[in-house]
Amino acid sequence: MLVPLAQNVVSGILVGALYGLAAVGLSLTFGVTKFLNVAHGELLMFGGYASFWAFTLLGVDPFLTLPTTLVFLGLMGVLLYKLLFSRMVKATEDVKVKNTMLIGFGLSLILQNVALRLWTANDRAITTSYSGMALTVFGVRLPVVRLANLVIALVCLVALHLFLQRTCTGKAIRATVEDWAAATLAGIDIDKVYLESFVLGAMLAGVAGALVGVGYSIVPTMGLEWTLIALIVMVLGGLGNIMGTFVGGIILGVTQSVTSYFAGGAYREVVGLLIFLLVLVFRPQGLFGTKQG
Amino acid sequence: MLEIEGVDAFYGDLQALWGISLHVDEGELVALIGPNGAGKTTTLHVISGLLPPSSGNVRFRGRDLTRERPDKIVAMGISQVPEGGRVFTGMTVLENLELGAFIPGARRHKEESLKRVFSIFPRLAERKNQRAGTLSGGERQMLAIARALMSKPTLLLLDEPSFGLAPLLVEQIFAMITEINAQGVTVLLVEQNVRAALELSHRAYVVENGRIVGEGSGTGLLSFESVRRAYLG
Numbered sequence: 001m002l003v004p005l006a007q008n009v010v011s012g013i014l015v016g017a018l019y020g021l022a023a024v025g026l027s028l029t030f031g032v033t034k035f036l037n038v039a040h041g042e043l044l045m046f047g048g049y050a051s052f053w054a055f056t057l058l059g060v061d062p063f064l065t066l067p068t069t070l071v072f073l074g075l076m077g078v079l080l081y082k083l084l085f086s087r088m089v090k091a092t093e094d095v096k097v098k099n100t101m102l103i104g105f106g107l108s109l110i111l112q113n114v115a116l117r118l119w120t121a122n123d124r125a126i127t128t129s130y131s132g133m134a135l136t137v138f139g140v141r142l143p144v145v146r147l148a149n150l151v152i153a154l155v156c157l158v159a160l161h162l163f164l165q166r167t168c169t170g171k172a173i174r175a176t177v178e179d180w181a182a183a184t185l186a187g188i189d190i191d192k193v194y195l196e197s198f199v200l201g202a203m204l205a206g207v208a209g210a211l212v213g214v215g216y217s218i219v220p221t222m223g224l225e226w227t228l229i230a231l232i233v234m235v236l237g238g239l240g241n242i243m244g245t246f247v248g249g250i251i252l253g254v255t256q257s258v259t260s261y262f263a264g265g266a267y268r269e270v271v272g273l274l275i276f277l278l279v280l281v282f283r284p285q286g287l288f289g290t291k292q293g
Numbered sequence: 294m295l296e297i298e299g300v301d302a303f304y305g306d307l308q309a310l311w312g313i314s315l316h317v318d319e320g321e322l323v324a325l326i327g328p329n330g331a332g333k334t335t336t337l338h339v340i341s342g343l344l345p346p347s348s349g350n351v352r353f354r355g356r357d358l359t360r361e362r363p364d365k366i367v368a369m370g371i372s373q374v375p376e377g378g379r380v381f382t383g384m385t386v387l388e389n390l391e392l393g394a395f396i397p398g399a400r401r402h403k404e405e406s407l408k409r410v411f412s413i414f415p416r417l418a419e420r421k422n423q424r425a426g427t428l429s430g431g432e433r434q435m436l437a438i439a440r441a442l443m444s445k446p447t448l449l450l451l452d453e454p455s456f457g458l459a460p461l462l463v464e465q466i467f468a469m470i471t472e473i474n475a476q477g478v479t480v481l482l483v484e485q486n487v488r489a490a491l492e493l494s495h496r497a498y499v500v501e502n503g504r505i506v507g508e509g510s511g512t513g514l515l516s517f518e519s520v521r522r523a524y525l526g
Contacts, residue, residue, distance in 0.1 A: 168395065175381050175392050182379035185341060187367030187396040187444055 003139040008261040009254055014146040016253020017153040018208055018215070020246035022226055023233035024157060025204030031177045031240045032197035034096045035085055038104035040230055041223030042111035043202050047073050047209025048218035049119060055126050062126045062214045063148065066207060073206030077199035080107065089194055108223055115220035125217040149211040156207055157246055160200075164242075173197055177240055228269075232276045238289020248287060251275075294319045294479055295340070295371075295448060300349035302339050309335045311503045312349070317448065322470070322480040324490040324511065327500035333483040334376060336500070337450045340481075341373045342366045353448070368396045372446035376453045378437030382426030386417055389425050389436055393443030402445060410439040413469060431462040438469070448479045455486045467493055491515045 026040045037043075050072045054065035084103050088096050125131075133144040164170035175183040176193045184190055208226075212218060229252065237248030252272055259271040279286065295317040302310040310332050317323045325333045338344040340351055342363035350359040358366055372393075381389050390410065394403045411418035414435045420428065425436060434454055441449060451470065455463040467489055474480045484490035491497055491511040499507035499514070507514065 168391075168400075171384070171388055171392055172395060174384060178381045178383055179379050181343065182375055182381065183392070184343065184363040185367070185373045185375055185379075186392050186440060187364045187372075187399070188392070189362065189364040 005258070005261065006138070007140050008257045010140050010142065012254030012257030013250050014143075014150055014215070014253070015257070016250035017150045017246070018211055018249070019229050019233050019253050020237075020249025021153045021156060021211070022205060022208040023230040023237065023245050023249055024160065024242055025201040025208065026227075026230040027234040027237070027239060027242075027245050028160075028173075028204070029198050029201030030234065032173055033085075033089075033194045034093050035088060035100040035194075035198065036097050036104065037085070037198075037201070038101055038227050039080075039107040039111060039223070040104075040201070040205050041226035041228075042108045042115075043073060043076065043205035044209035044212065044226050045115060045218060045220060045223045046076065046111065047206030048213035048222075049115065049124075049209075050206065051210035052124050052126055052213050052218065055128075062128060062210065063152070066152070066210055069206045069210045070203050073202045074199050076206075077202030078195070080202070081195050081198045085198060086191070086195070089191060108227070112220050112223055119220060121220060123217045123219045124213070126213045128214075131214075143215070146215040149215045152207070152211060153246075156204065157242060160204070161242055169193075169196060225269075229272065232272050235276055236279050236287055238286025241286065241288050244286060244288025251287075294321075294354060295481070296352045297336070297340070298349055298352075300336075300339055300346045300351065302335055302344055302346045304335075304344075309503050310339065310346070313339075313500075313503070313505055314349075315498050315505060315508075317479060317481050320474075320477065320479055321496060322474045322482065322494045324482045324484055324494035324497040325500055326484060326487045326490055326497055326514075329485070331500040332503040333500050334452055335503075337373055337452055337481070337483060340366075340371060340450060364396065367444050367446075368398055370445070370447040371450065372441040372444045372448070373450040374437045374441045374452060374454065377456060378433045380425040380428070380433050380436045380440065383424065385422055385424055386428070386436055387421040389440050390417075390421075390443050393440035394445075396444055399444045403443070406443045406445060410442050413442075413472065414439050431458055431466070434458060434462075434466060435469070438466075438473075442473070442478075446478060448481065449473065451480060451482045453483055453485060455484065455489065463489065488515070 022044055030036055047069050050069040051062055051065040054060050054068055055062045085100060088099055091099065131145055135142040164174055172188045172193050175188060176190060180190055233245060233248045233252055236252060237245030252275065255271055255275060256268045260268045297313055297315050300310055300313045301308065313336055325336060327333055335344060339346050342361055345360055350357055353369055353371060358369060390407060394400050394406055416432055417436055417439055425433065428436060454466050463486065470480060471493060482490060482494060491514050494511040497509065497511050497514050498505050
């Protein structure tokens with residue numbers, strides 16, 4: 001009883017780290033731009049394929065494909081922002097949220113079908129020589145690649161945190177989140193900050209996707225599920241709180257995995273949506289967010 | 294230095310400014326006075342580029358900035374302190390000031406600008422590592438002014454710097470504004486505190502319903518009958 005439960009908690013933490021990483025990207029973009037990019041899950045899927053092909057065709061170790069995946073998703077972010085999202089910069093906040101959701105839905109359909117056409121509907125996984133290796137601690141199995149995922153997710157978050165705290169660009173992003181009008185008056189070019197945070201969000205989705213490809217599997221239709229996960233975790237963790245969002249991801253991961261242990265896999269998604277509703281009703285600022293003044 | 298000519302501006306379908314014309318000369322301290330909703334803040338937003346006018350133009354040192362981006366306008370030397378200060382409460386005092394020096398031209402002189410604002414506002418130096426959200430109302434207003442000065446402006450736009458402050462603090466803030474002006478920064482001041490604004494300023498405009506309805510020297514307007522009746526009681 002105890003070992004299987006512990007195994008589920010550990011598995012939940014390991015997958016939850018990726019939930020957190022995916023949500024941090026969405027939350028960063030949304031916090032700055034108020035663009036609700038519901039194609040975030042498709043960006044994640046493209047990140048997964050970018051790493052998958054770099055590994056399959058070029059034989060590069062999947063963890064070493066991360067830089068190229070970052071660059072690829074960064075470029076994709078710039079392109080999508082310039083083509084589609086930049087038109088929404090001047091709109092009021094509610095119009096922005098609505099219209100970018102519409103853009104995002106359309107975009108997710110297009111990206112999903114492009115991926116289906118190019119890469120078929122088959123599940124793919126990045127399988128390396130060490131994919132099957134695992135540590136066993138007190139009977140609980142810790143797959144090496146998923147542990148590495150956890151470490152990389154943490155490194156990404158710490159790097160993002162330092163970037164936002166220490167660099168000029170990071171400070172401009174934080175200022176824009178707090179008060180875009182005051183940031184404008186301080187001489188910050190809002191269009192540039194929007195672009196930067198959208199691209200950062202896409203890059204974080206890309207890394208998350210690559211890690212999903214290594215630890216689990218990827219498929220062209222995975223996007224919607226990951227967008228939902230990212231949305232739930234974003235609400236759970238509280239907007240603009242990186243570490244809170246990450247912890248939110250782990251909470252969702254553990255809850256899902258423990259629920260499917262006790263109640264069966266069919267309830268995995270239900271419990272996530274239930275948490276989403278409960279948080280919205282009782283703590284709309286998120287578990288770790290502060291009330292907006 | 295600053296010339297505004299026949300500016301009309303709209304919020305959606307609602308016209309807020311009707312043919313506003315005014316000018317501010319180098320070294321002056323000019324006040325815009327008038328009731329709530331008269332268009333004073335809107336005028337500042339037109340100058341800063343937050344609200345592009347539908348017609349008319351704004352010129353600064355001979356350059357047309359009517360449709361420039363707000364950050365370019367800051368880089369030209371115009372800096373606005375918005376109403377209520379709007380400091381970044383989640384960031385430290387020092388970070389707020391650094392953001393004030395965000396434009397490349399100001400970033401190069403960040404250290405000397407910091408020294409300068411700390412000498413005008415010694416209180417901020419004591420609190421530089423504190424989060425701006427922990428400051429009092431007066432300190433926030435000082436920080437907002439200091440942040441605007443960090444971009445090394447030649448024209449400072451102040452929107453209601455006395456708003457919500459205790460009388461003693463208002464006096465201090467006004468003394469600091471006079472000092473900043475004496476150091477060579479031209480000031481355009483929007484104020485509800487009409488008597489203090491008129492005593493402080495070289496010249497003033499009276500704004501009502503989106504139009505300029507009066508102009509004169511600060512002390513001259515103080516004796517202006519309609520101004521007395523409307524604002525001083």
